[in-house]
Amino acid sequence: FQYTELVQYVDNHTEEYVQALREWVAIESDSSNVLKRPDLHRMMETTAQKLRLMGGTVELVDIGEQELPDGQTLALPKVVTATFGTDPNKHTVCVYGHVDVQPAKLEDGWATDPYNLTDINGNLYGRGASDNKAPVLAWIHAVEAYQALSVELPVNVKFVIEGMEETGSNGLDAMILAQRDTFFSDVDYIIISDCGWISSRPALTYGTRGNCYFFAEVEGPKQDLHSGVYGGTVIEPMTDLIGILDTLISPSGKILIPGIREAVAPLSDEEWKMYQDIQFDMDSYKSKIGVTQLMYSNKVDLLAHRWRYPTVSVHGIEGAFSDPGSKTVIPAKVTAKFSIRQVPNMDPAMVKKQVTDYLNSVFAKRKSPNKLKVTMVIGAKPWLADTQHPLYEAGKAAIKRVFDVDPDLIREGGTIPIARTFQDVTGKSIIMLPIGGFDDGMHSQNEKMSRYNYIEGTKLFIAYLNEVSQINKTSV
Numbered sequence: 001f002q003y004t005e006l007v008q009y010v011d012n013h014t015e016e017y018v019q020a021l022r023e024w025v026a027i028e029s030d031s032s033n034v035l036k037r038p039d040l041h042r043m044m045e046t047t048a049q050k051l052r053l054m055g056g057t058v059e060l061v062d063i064g065e066q067e068l069p070d071g072q073t074l075a076l077p078k079v080v081t082a083t084f085g086t087d088p089n090k091h092t093v094c095v096y097g098h099v100d101v102q103p104a105k106l107e108d109g110w111a112t113d114p115y116n117l118t119d120i121n122g123n124l125y126g127r128g129a130s131d132n133k134a135p136v137l138a139w140i141h142a143v144e145a146y147q148a149l150s151v152e153l154p155v156n157v158k159f160v161i162e163g164m165e166e167t168g169s170n171g172l173d174a175m176i177l178a179q180r181d182t183f184f185s186d187v188d189y190i191i192i193s194d195c196g197w198i199s200s201r202p203a204l205t206y207g208t209r210g211n212c213y214f215f216a217e218v219e220g221p222k223q224d225l226h227s228g229v230y231g232g233t234v235i236e237p238m239t240d241l242i243g244i245l246d247t248l249i250s251p252s253g254k255i256l257i258p259g260i261r262e263a264v265a266p267l268s269d270e271e272w273k274m275y276q277d278i279q280f281d282m283d284s285y286k287s288k289i290g291v292t293q294l295m296y297s298n299k300v301d302l303l304a305h306r307w308r309y310p311t312v313s314v315h316g317i318e319g320a321f322s323d324p325g326s327k328t329v330i331p332a333k334v335t336a337k338f339s340i341r342q343v344p345n346m347d348p349a350m351v352k353k354q355v356t357d358y359l360n361s362v363f364a365k366r367k368s369p370n371k372l373k374v375t376m377v378i379g380a381k382p383w384l385a386d387t388q389h390p391l392y393e394a395g396k397a398a399i400k401r402v403f404d405v406d407p408d409l410i411r412e413g414g415t416i417p418i419a420r421t422f423q424d425v426t427g428k429s430i431i432m433l434p435i436g437g438f439d440d441g442m443h444s445q446n447e448k449m450s451r452y453n454y455i456e457g458t459k460l461f462i463a464y465l466n467e468v469s470q471i472n473k474t475s476v
């Protein structure tokens with residue numbers, strides 16, 4: 001294994017890698033904004049072209065259309081698949097990633113233009129830098145380094161890169177099912193690098209939470225009304241909506257929807273011990289996010305509620321007045337967006353019923369003439385891996401080689417909607433091998449990827465491919 005030469009190659013091409021990330025970040029591939037759909041299509045084509053230029057067998061797979069809330073349809077971004085090597089004597093890994101991003105606007109409070117990658121003290125700031133463009137590029141560059149030095153790839157490498165992850169991976173489940181016996185038939189392992197470390201120590205991730213995302217719409221008068229002229233005479237949709245939202249979770253974080261907490265798998269002694277052993281500084285966590293108090297004051301409770309208990313988050317209210325200034329209006333129709341992170345043994349179909357029944361019953365008690373409509377727009381299941389699997393041993397060995405430390409074994413509080421589908425449909429084992437930093441600010445203002453994590457992460461992927469090739473085919 002020519003590790004030294006490969007690492008040298010990476011170090012010599014750092015500026016090209018940063019430039020590649022700059023070009024990708026410049027594409028506003030926001031999957032939640034229908035107006036940005038042409039940019040998202042361009043992002044998928046750009047990704048495919050990079051892989052084509054490397055000589056991969058590349059396809060842009062049409063996954064159909066998405067239906068919008070107003071009944072119109074919109075073409076989904078195609079999924080990029082690529083294959084490098086088909087040697088039946090080698091393992092085949094499939095690297096999954098996404099190149100769509102969360103929304104970002106300078107006026108949200110970014111210090112720099114979110115779509116112009118900006119290097120400040122070795123940190124590369126830009127929307128999607130960490131989530132998930134740099135990790136996808138790092139994987140591509142890892143394969144490219146082998147090719148450039150004419151070092152034979154130790155495993156066959158496939159890629160599945162999608163453009164709808166941030167809105168629930170619409171269309172990807174069906175594509176995986178359709179290609180289970182073709183593209184995925186020779187895949188041995190799936191690797192995902194779409195999460196971050198928990199500290200400055202590298203980590204391996206063995207679980208993600210799922211997510212059930214809801215819209216709750218309350219509709220009243222036929223148009224917005226002057227609050228001075230009509231206030232006090234109409235039953236306001238916003239008051240109804242805030243009233244029912246306030247019944248979802250208590251101030252101390254207890255979910256009030258009947259049946260939700262009962263479904264959660266209990267914390268085992270072994271888990272408690274694992275969390276206890278993780279080095280995690282509560283004070284630096286607090287100072288990083290700018291709060292003086294957290295929901296829990298001890299490490300185990302905090303990590304458990306971050307990773308393996310459900311939570312309710314309220315994200316926004318469509319139709320509500322939210323601009324600067326002091327408009328005096330009664331909005332006629334408002335739609336709350338909230339989500340409930342899912343953990344074993346919750347079931348999204350059950351959660352949909354529990355939430356809908358509960359909100360309807362709470363709303364009925366208000367005896368309001370307004371109309372409530374509850375819909376679940378995403379129902380992603382949680383995912384959990386067996387950390388005893390050789391994939392994790394390979395991960396530990398690769399991290400030891402590159403960083404000379406033992407990794408943290410962690411879970412991810414966020415959701416990678418497709419992880420569970422990969423597991424259930426293909427039956428293959430999955431590992432999450434993150435390279436994002438603990439303070440990258442994914443989904444937030446000033447998201448960044450450090451040069452260090454990007455470049456050392458590329459080396460980690462190079463080393464990992466070699467470690468996976470050492471897994472004994474008969475031992476798994």
Ligand SMILES: C[C@H](N)C(=O)N[C@@H](Cc1c[nH]cn1)C(=O)O
Pocket residue numbers: 131132165166167168194195211213378380412413414415416417442
């Ligand atoms: C962890 C991953 N990088 C991510 O950010 N996933 C999103 C996916 C999602 C879930 N519901 C809607 N989108 C997330 O966890 O928010």
Ligand SMILES: [Zn+2]
Pocket residue numbers: 098131132165194195
């Ligand atoms: Zn992501």
Ligand SMILES: [Zn+2]
Pocket residue numbers: 102131166442443
């Ligand atoms: Zn994300």
